[in-house]
Amino acid sequence: MMIAAQMYGINDVRVTELPKPSIAEGELLLRVKRAGICGTDLRMIANGFAGIGPSSPRTLGHEIAGVVAEVGSAVAGYAAGDRVAVAPNIGCGICDECVKGDYHLCPDYRALGVQLDGGFAEYVVIPEAAVRFGNVAKLPDGVTFDQAALAEPLACVYNGLQVCPVRLGDDVLIVGAGTIGILYAQLARRAGAGRVFLANRSPGRLELAKTIDGSLVTLEAEGLRERILERTGGRGVDVCVTANPSPEAQRLAVEVTATNGRINFFGGLPKSATPTLIDTNRIHYKQIMATGSTKANNHHFRKTLQFIASGLIDADKLVSNRFPISEFGQAVAAASGSVGIKTLVTFD
Numbered sequence: 001m002m003i004a005a006q007m008y009g010i011n012d013v014r015v016t017e018l019p020k021p022s023i024a025e026g027e028l029l030l031r032v033k034r035a036g037i038c039g040t041d042l043r044m045i046a047n048g049f050a051g052i053g054p055s056s057p058r059t060l061g062h063e064i065a066g067v068v069a070e071v072g073s074a075v076a077g078y079a080a081g082d083r084v085a086v087a088p089n090i091g092c093g094i095c096d097e098c099v100k101g102d103y104h105l106c107p108d109y110r111a112l113g114v115q116l117d118g119g120f121a122e123y124v125v126i127p128e129a130a131v132r133f134g135n136v137a138k139l140p141d142g143v144t145f146d147q148a149a150l151a152e153p154l155a156c157v158y159n160g161l162q163v164c165p166v167r168l169g170d171d172v173l174i175v176g177a178g179t180i181g182i183l184y185a186q187l188a189r190r191a192g193a194g195r196v197f198l199a200n201r202s203p204g205r206l207e208l209a210k211t212i213d214g215s216l217v218t219l220e221a222e223g224l225r226e227r228i229l230e231r232t233g234g235r236g237v238d239v240c241v242t243a244n245p246s247p248e249a250q251r252l253a254v255e256v257t258a259t260n261g262r263i264n265f266f267g268g269l270p271k272s273a274t275p276t277l278i279d280t281n282r283i284h285y286k287q288i289m290a291t292g293s294t295k296a297n298n299h300h301f302r303k304t305l306q307f308i309a310s311g312l313i314d315a316d317k318l319v320s321n322r323f324p325i326s327e328f329g330q331a332v333a334a335a336s337g338s339v340g341i342k343t344l345v346t347f348d
Contacts, residue, residue, distance in 0.1 A: 001017045001019060002019075003018075004059045004117075004122065005059065005061075006058060007049075007059075009048060009052065009053055010046065010048040011045060013060075015328050015329075020122075020123055023072050024072060025073045025074040026074045026075060027075070027125055027131065028071060028125075028131055029068070029070035029123055029124075030068060030069060030086065030125075030126055030136075031347070032064060032065075032124055033065055033067060034145040034149040034347070035119035035120050036149040036152070037331055037332065038062065038152075038153065040062070041061065041062075041332075042332070043270075044060060044114070051115070058117060058118075059117040059118050059121045061121070062114060062118050063119070064088070064152075065083075065084070065085040065139070065145045065149045066084065066086075066119075067082065067083055067084070068081060082138055083145075083148075085136075085137050085151050086136055087134075087136075087296070088111045088152060089103050089106075089110075089111050090109060090110050090112070090129050091106030091109045093129060093133060095108070101299060104295035104296055104297050112124065112126075120328065135301075137151075137305055139305065140308075143309050146315070146316065146344060147315035149342075150308070150313075150315045150319070150342060151301055154307065154308070154313060155304045156294075156295055158307075159293050159300045160184065160241065160266050163292075163293040164263070164291045164293065166238075167191075167192060169192065171193070171197070171237040171258075172185075172188045172240075172241070173196075173237040173240045174196065174197070174241045175199045176244030176249065177209050177218075178205075179318065180266065181200070181209075181241075182213070182341060185213065188241075190312055195217055197216075197217045198219070201220070201222075212317045212341070217231070224252060232258070235258045236258035236259075236261060237256055237257060238257075238258055238262065239261065240256060240261070240262075241264045243266050243267050244267045245267045251277065251278055251279075255279075257286070258286070259286045259287060260286070260287050262289045263288060263289070268294070319344060320341045321335075321339060321340050321342075323344070324347075325345055
């Protein structure tokens, strides 16, 4: 038997005992050590998700690190005891996007912890497709399970930087100081940004961000347009990233981005949001490049493990809370209440 936190419906997650899963010849069984709670998990719990219900519960959790417990007879390259992290997005393997390695953009993609049972359990089955496509990455020496659980959100940020690059000396504005916003700000600095402005409605979040990276220029959201234009001599920023689900932030991005600047709409908007009205003339006449990025591929995932291993990102500073699986409710409360930065579920 094993313990798992399963979602049965809106705001209905139960910590329960389930049979320990068995695996087929092409699969791996992972003993989970750490699983991070993400904004996606919180939105699924709060709003529900297609296919999840009282008769079809699902184990959430897609930021997963652990130890290989069992190896299918047809699997090569892995052994019981391997320390690994798992990229959650699994494509069909044959569409044009998958052939390019972008399994996360597959029109039929599935993800551990979303469409498939994920990491808020003592054991999780890694499907054959995920094994064959390279979703399972061995941890570099010295990378802890705590750190490895941050590889997935960091990979999403790295994808954003690939799509919308930061250049040496750029002024960069990140709107939203959650885990993603703080990671984005840190990678932007490492990419050579001259100044990184981090904006948020909560002064407490900004104070917390400064303890993680004292070089960040933190700004409260009230009057942000005027603050940015004042700080940049009326020019605006070279790069603006909306790292929150806010139509207002997307509109603001177009207003505060400089001529020849770049925008990444990183944070998706809820379906209930009013369609965003953006002044496209500003994009046209200021020759702004507006982009979007979503999720990450397996290459991004493995690169971010290298970033953590090399010390480029100090992942330990981002882990604020750890809760055993038996206290999953408290873990969700801490994450949804923005207590600290990253909340982890542990299985020690």
